[in-house]
Amino acid sequence: MERPVDHTDADPDGGFLPWAAAMDRALYGPEGFFRRPTGPGAHFRTSVHASPLFGTAVLRLLREVDAALGHPDRLSLVDIGAGHAELLTGVLGQLGDDPLSRRLRPIAVELADRPAGLPDAIEWLPRPPKGVSGLIIANEWLDNVPCDVVELGRNGPRLVEVAPDGSERLADEPNDSQQAWLEHWWPTWRMGRIGDRAEIGLLRDAAWARAVEALDEGVAVAIDYAHAVDSRPPLGSLTGYAEGRQVPPIPDGRRDLTAHVALDACAAAAEHVADWSRRLDQRTALRRLGITGARPDLATAAADPIGYVRALSRASAAAELTDPAGLGRFTWLVQGVAVPTVSSLED
Ligand SMILES: C[S@@+](CC[C@H](N)C(=O)[O-])C[C@H]1O[C@@H](n2cnc3c(N)ncnc32)[C@H](O)[C@@H]1O
DSSP: OOOSOOOOOOOTTTTOEEHHHHHHHHHHSTTOGGGSTTOGGGTOOOHHHHOTHHHHHHHHHHHHHHHHTTOOSSEEEEEETOTTTHHHHHHHHHHTTOTHHHHEEEEEEOSSOOOTTOOTTOEEESSOOSSEEEEEEEESOGGGSOOEEEEEETTEEEEEEEOTTSOEEEOSOOOHHHHHHHHHHOGGGGGSOTTOEEEEOHHHHHHHHHHHHTEEEEEEEEEEOBOOTTSOOTTOOOEEEETTEEEOOOOSSSSEEEOOBOHHHHHHHTTTTOSEEEEEEHHHHHHHTTOOOOOOOGGGTTTOHHHHHHHHHHHHHHHHHHOTTTGGGOEEEEEEESSOOOGGGOO
C-alpha cells in the first residue's frame, strides 16, 4: 500500500511536523518503529497473539466466503498490516492438508520486511494485489495509519504539530478537506472547550477504501478500537505503546503510536465499491463464529480429565478475546463486494 504521507527529512524548525507526518516518520521511516526486525508482537498483544482461536474464527469466516463465492479455483486470504504474519501462519497450520489449502492464496500485505522462516506459501506484498477473490482481514491496522490532530485553540481550530521529543504547538488552521471531514464526522468537536481535540481520519478512510477496492468479489473486515460519530472522545485517543505498556505518544521511533478509528467514516469511504456493510463488536462477531467463553461442564472432568482441561483452557482464551472490557470491545467493520451477505455475521 502507498505510504500515506509525504515528509521531508529537513529539520529547520526544531523538527516540528503535523501529527500525521510525524507518525508516518516515527512508525514507517527508515528508523521507524515498525521497521524493527522484532515485529509488533514484541510490544503489544493483539487478538492474533492472544489465542489461536482468533484464527479459528477467521478460518470459519473464510470457509463461509468460499461457499458464498462458489468455491473458486483460487481463494485469497489477504492480511493487511500483517505484522509477522502470525494470523496467516496460524490459519495455514489449522488447515493442515484440508483440500481448501490447495486452492488458498495466503497474502501478507506489510510495509515491514518479510521475516525469516515463514511458510513459502505466504506471499509478501507491500500493497494489496488487484482483483482479489476471497477474504481481506485488517486486524489493528487502521489505528496505525497516521492521522492529523486538531485542537480548539483561543483563535479557533488549529492543527497540532509535534517535535521528536513530544513537545507540541498549535499551527495552521485545518485545510478545506480536513474542515469538511471534521464537520461531517466529528461535529461535536467544534462545540467543545478550549483544549478539546479531534483526530482527522482522512488517511484512514483513503487506506480502507483502497483495501476494499482490491476486492473483485468477497468480504473485507477491519478490526480495531473504534468510535462512532455520536461517541467521539473529546480529547482524542492518540497514545503510545512500548514493551507492553501504555506510554506517552512521542514520535521518537521507539514506540507504537495509535489512535482509535472512526470506522463509520471508513465504511462510508468504501461505499462506492461495497454492496453491503455492517459493524458489530468483536464479542458478538466471535460468538457468531463459534467462539464462546462458556466453561465446560464440571461433570465431564472425571470421565475425561484431559479433555476437560483442554476445554477449560479454550474457554479462558475465548473469554479474553470476547471480554467486553477488553478485546471484545473492538469493532468489526465488515463489507462485501459482489457476494451475498455472510450469514454468520448477520443480526
Ligand atoms: C498493530 S500491527 C498489527 C499486526 C497484526 N495485524 C496483528 O494483529 O497482530 C500493525 C501493522 O500494520 C503495518 N502497516 C501499517 N501501515 C501499513 C500499510 N499501509 N501497508 C501495509 N502494512 C502496514 C505495520 O507495519 C504493522 O506491522
